[in-house]
Amino acid sequence: MSLRSTVYFAGWGGDSLGWEEVPGIELRLAANHNPVCVEVHTLNFPDAEHLPPGDVEAIDLATLPYTELFWASPACPAWTDAKGRKRYFDKSNQYTLLSDDELGTVIEDPAEARSRGLVEQIPRYLRAMAGRGTPVLAGVMENVIQCRRWDQWDRWLRAIESIGPGYETRVIALNSMHAVPRRCLPAPQSRDRLYVAYWLKSLGRRPDWDKWLRPKAWCPTCDRVVDAVQSWKQPGIDMGRYGARHGQYVYRCPAKSCRFQIVEPFTVPAAAAIDWSLDPGEKIGERARPLAAATMERIRIGLAKFAGESFLTPAGGTWRADPTALSAPMPARTTRESDGLVVPPLIVQTSKRADLTARSTGQPLPTQTTRRELAVAIPPFITSLRGGGSRKTARHVGEPLGTFSARGFHHGLVQPPGSTAVVEQLAGTREQLLVPYYRTGLARPLTEPMGTLTTRDRHGLLGIDPDRILAECTFRMLEPDEIRAGMAFPPTYIPIGDKRTQAAGYGNAVTPPVPEVIGCALVEAITGEPIERTAA
Known part of the structure; x- marks a missing residue:
């Protein structure tokens, strides 16, 4: 059975990429106000019809072809906290208590109010199709999680449910790094988003959400891989961020035997999105234009946390400060360049006769011979170039990236020295090492016992300067292809325009894997035919 789809606010095409990987879905029509986005979408989806760039509110719905499915991703900036502005859309009945001027009135950008009003285009479209006697069978609205705080949310959701023969709805909180696709690339990025799925009641079937939305995780108590269950920390909450410490929900093992232990779903690390063949960037201490003080502080935090490994560091904005290890998912992507790659070096001997031990630049060099046998290897972590909650965070490259936003490059790749001792220096435990003079001895941090004392003076005290270590790190911004990979777009995708x-x-x-898994659940409910969870 072929199911045609219309996509509103088609943007760069991530929803269409995921939608088209669902068996039976055919992209028929796409609409967007931005000429550049329409051009990119046309290049990558040449078989779909594209409306001329323009206001979706002005579309004559009577002239549109009917499609069984409808995806809409209304503009999110007017909802998100990332802008760092005061929010009123969740308190419209309290405006006089929250006024911006002496008269007790709220001063709000009309463009932002209009942007939020774009969510009303979804029930408008559904009513138009139902009024023609051809109701949409199912669809999805995607937005940022703050959209759920809208004081008109319940009215809006009821409006959808009451259209035509009636719809059932499901509000979904899903982080992109936990979407387990069939055919799309997985997302190496932590990106919390809101999705509202809806389907006709008259279908007589409901989507199997457990099949498509539960990520795999390792339960250490049960000693096996399980299908993790989403668990909200507070009763009555249905939207928020993922996270055991700062989030609104976690994942648990479904087994009673382990008392539903909290588990961590498997994720793809940020390292999967980094192009390691690129130049690692300039040394921080040799940059003609010094990094901003806030960025330098973020890198110091990342070094304290991930010394010996590269990391991403925030480099702009107001909402994120923690560096990110490259073993973790990327922070969520915005539309700005907000992360730099910081790379502290290791010294590696290339001679065949040399031992295999690499040294950090916090240790003395091995004996220099008459040959050119020493190389600098660069291991990395990710830091976000934003403020706010990102100001003091870093992520390992083995974790997913933080969220990519719509305002540019906010991720930097940082690389710090690899000695465990250096980690402790930078973490503030000590700023010195005890160095033995005898041949077989190893330098020790002052937090460890001294080596054996003999009758001779065999120990020296070595001071470490964290600022010099920082100056030796390299730093560069993530390139567009790395951002593409962080968003789980395939290498074959065709972009246009400059880096920004x-x-x-x-x-x-x-991110394409999310529309793929939600689309699979909806198509199963429409057709009554199961889709294999894993593609052949």
Whole structure:
């Protein structure tokens, strides 16, 4: 059975990429106000019809072809906290208590109010199709999680449920790094988003959400891989961020035998999105234009946390400060360049006769011979170039990236020295090492016992200067292809424009694995035919 789809606010095409990987879905029509986005979408989806760039509110719905499915991703900036502005859309009945001027009135940008009003285009479209006697069978609305705080949310959701023969709805909180696709690339990025799925009641079937939305996780108590269950920390909450410490929900093992232990779903690390063949960037201490003080502080935090490994560091904005290890998912992508790659070096001997031990630049060099046998290897972590909650965070490259946003490059790759001792220096435990003079001895941090004392003076005290270590790190911004990979777009995807245009396009997009898994659940409910969870 072929199911045709219309996509509103098609943007850079992430939703269409995921939608098209669902068996039976055919992309028929796409609409967007931005000419650049329409051009990119046309290049990558040449078989779909594209409306001329323009206001979706002005579309004559009577002239549109009917499609069984409808995906819409209304503009998110007017909802998100990332802008760092006061929010009123969740308190419209309290405006006089929250006024911006002496008269007790709220001063709000009309463009932002209009942007939020774009969510009303979804029930408008559904009513138009139902009024023609051809109701949409199912669809999805995607947005940022703050949209759920809208004081008109319940009215809006009821409006959808009451259209035509009636719809059932499901509000879904899903982080992109936990979407387990069939055919799409997985997302090496932590990106919390809101999805509202709806389907006709008259279908007589409901989507199997457990099949498509539960990520795999390792339960250490049960000693096996399980299908993790989403668990909200507070009763009555249905939207928020993932996280055991700062989030609103976690994942648990479904087994009673382990008392539903909290588990961590498997994720793809940020390292999967980094192009290691690229130049690691300039040494921080040799940059003609010094990094901003806030960025330097973020890198110091990352070094304290991940010394010996590269990391991403925030480099702009107001909402994130923690560095990110490259073993973790990327922070969520925005439309700005907001992360730099910081790379502290290791010294590696290339001679065949040399031992295999690499040294950090916090240790003395091995004996220099008459040959050119020493190389600098660069291991990395990720830091976000934003403020706010990102100001003091870093991520390992083995974790997913933080969220990419629509305002550019906010991720930097940082690389710190690899000695365990250096980690402790930078973490503030000590700023010195005890160095033995005898041949077989190893330098020790002052937090460890001294080596054996003999009758001779065999120990020296070595001071470490964290600022010099920082100056030796390299730093560069993530390139558009790395942002593309962080958004789980395939290498074959065709972008246009300069780096900033591409960063904005990818950062505004939907990560393809999410529409794929939600689409599979909806298509199963429509057709009554099961879809294999794993593609052949």
